[in-house]
Amino acid sequence: xxxxxxxxxxxxxxxxxxxxxxxxxxxxxxxxxxxxxxxxxxxxxxxxxxxxxxxxxxxxxxxxxxxxxxxxxxxxxxxxxxxxxxxxxxxxxxxxxxxxxxxxxxxxxxxxxxxxxxxxxxxxxxxxxxxxxxxxxxxxxxxxxxxxxxxxxxxxxxxxxxxxxxxxxxxxxxxxxxxxxxxxxxxxxxxxxxxxxxxxxxxxxxxxxxxxxxxxxxxxxxxxxxxxxxxxxxxxxxxxxxxxxxxxxxxxxxxxxxxxxxxxxxxxxxxxxxxxxxxxxxxxxxxxxxxxxxxxxxxxxxxxxxxxxxxxxxxxxxxxxxxxxxxxxxxxxxxxxxxx
Numbered sequence: 010x011x012x013x014x015x016x017x018x019x020x021x022x023x024x025x026x027x028x029x030x031x032x033x034x035x036x037x038x039x040x041x042x043x044x045x046x047x048x049x050x051x052x053x054x055x056x057x058x059x060x061x062x063x064x065x066x067x068x069x070x071x072x073x074x075x076x077x078x079x080x081x082x083x084x085x086x087x088x089x090x091x092x093x094x095x096x097x098x099x100x101x102x103x104x105x106x107x108x109x110x111x112x113x114x115x116x117x118x119x120x121x122x123x124x125x126x127x128x129x130x131x132x133x134x135x136x137x138x139x140x141x142x143x144x145x146x147x148x149x150x151x152x153x154x155x156x157x158x159x160x161x162x163x164x165x166x167x168x169x170x171x172x173x174x175x176x177x178x179x180x181x182x183x184x185x186x187x188x189x190x191x192x193x194x195x196x197x198x199x200x201x202x203x204x205x206x207x208x209x210x211x212x213x214x215x216x217x218x219x220x221x222x223x224x225x226x227x228x229x230x231x232x233x234x235x236x237x238x239x240x241x242x243x244x245x246x247x248x249x250x251x252x253x254x255x256x257x258x259x260x261x262x263x264x265x266x267x268x269x270x271x272x273x274x275x276x277x278x279x280x281x282x283x284x285x286x287x288x289x290x291x292x293x294x295x296x297x298x299x300x301x302x303x304x305x306x307x308x309x310x311x312x313x314x315x316x317x318x319x320x321x322x323x324x325x326x327x328x329x330x331x332x333x334x335x336x337x338x339x340x341x342x343x344x345x346x347x348x349x
Contacts, residue, residue, distance in 0.1 A: 055192040058169035058179070067197045068135035068161065074123040074143030076100055077330025078165055081186075082137065083111030084331040085193055085202050092131040093118035095143070099290055101323030105335065124150055128160060135161040139168030140177055141269070142328075163196075165189065167247060167268055167329035177268040178246020183214065183255075185246075186329050206331065213334040214255055217341040221257030228344055230258035231282035231313065232327070235293060237301065239271040248327050248336075249286065256340035257348075258284065274307050284347060285313040286340065290324030318347050 054063045070092035073079040079094040084107075093116035103109045119127055123143045128136055136155055138144050142165050144151050152162035166185035168177050180188065187207050194203025232249040234241040243249035244265030253260040261280040262272065285302060289295035299319055308314050320343045326336035 050198045053195050053198075055195055057192060058164045058166065062161075062163075064196050070132055070134045072118065072123070072128045072131050072133040072136050074136070074138035075328070076325040077328045077332070078137050078139070078142065079115075080106070080108060080111070080325065080330050080332065081189060081193065083108035083115075084206055085190065085197065085199055087193070087197055087199065088114045090197060091115050092133050095119045095121075095123040095127065097291075099324065101289075101325040101332070106332065108331070122148070124148070125154060125158070128155070129158065133160050135163060137163045137165070139165030140170055140175070142168050144168075163193070165329055171246070171266070173266070176266065176270075178244065178266065180246070182246060182248045182251040182329065183210075183333060186210070186331070186333055189329070190331075210331070210334040214337055217334075217338040218255050218257070221255075221341050221344070227257060227259035228283040228318075228347060229261050229281065229312075230284045230286060230344075231261050231277055231280070232286050232288065233298065233302065234269065234288040235291070235298070236271065237305075239273060240277065241269060241271050243327070244268055244270050248329050248333055249288075252322075252327065252333060252336050252340055253286070255337045257344045258340070274305075278307055278311060281312050283312045283316070284318045284320060284344065286327075287319060287321045288324055288327050289321050295321040 051067075052063050052065045054061055056062075067090060069090055071082065071087070071090055072092050073082055073094045074096070076096050076099075079096060082088070082091060086108075088111045095118050097120050100112070118131055123136075123138060136143070144162075144164070152164065155162050166180065166188045167182060169179045169185075170177055171179050187210070190203045190206055191200075194200040230253045232243045232253065234243070242262055243260075244267040245260075245263050246266070247268035250260050250263060254263070261277075261282050265272070287295050287298050287302075289298075299321075302308060302319065303314060313319065320340060322336055322340065323332075326332045326339075
């Protein structure tokens, strides 16, 4: 689990305080014309999931879907540019999140699924979501459908489709996070804040990697999201791949060229994970998932079950979010403990 008040997280909080965390830190006395500066910044163009998109000004009424996506906006100090967010109740462990006050400043639009009517009612000018992170053809909620009613979209980079049907993922998970921070920094003219975050996150990840267990083989790690007939897990393009790998583990599903996907239990048994990471969220909590894994007979001979090496991380730690670097630090500590 995430340890509260990590030094790197505190350093990030201090750095963000200096950059204003959403406040306009330019004083009237400095003689600068903010309007003319903004005019000179725009239009800006970014590449999002293979599509070049141009913005003539910063969106003012963004609606976000899901916890990680919402916290990317909060981490950049962009609450004032949001009409609200959509997510269920569980925000995970909030004790060490510097941007948690964003929830107090931003309207919680719904705990149900995001839809076109909701974003129209919110008078959104942009929806920040992703494929299977809100956007879904089966429900008629897609960027193309929003464009028809005059609402722009930005796709979470973890969710980009990779050209193989509906498989997702086109870049390493942490690079997806950094890409979105850079793009949004440019779109909202807060590039300094984005650079501060990326620099701090890279340092936290580098520090965790430096402390990873040395002199031993990497422990084999399996990410268990949910599912009894077939487990839902992470491939190479979802957050857990980088979290496991950079924490010093060997991600046993690294050969899956997708983000979140299902596999067969026989594959899990054959690859014999030494550690299982449980994704804690939803109606089926971590305790229930742990009980299932320990009682499921086909897993009885798996090393992680025999040695009771099960780690729990919150959902928002494991999907693309600004909590990913702290999750790497947390898991690295657990893997060092298990490797002793």
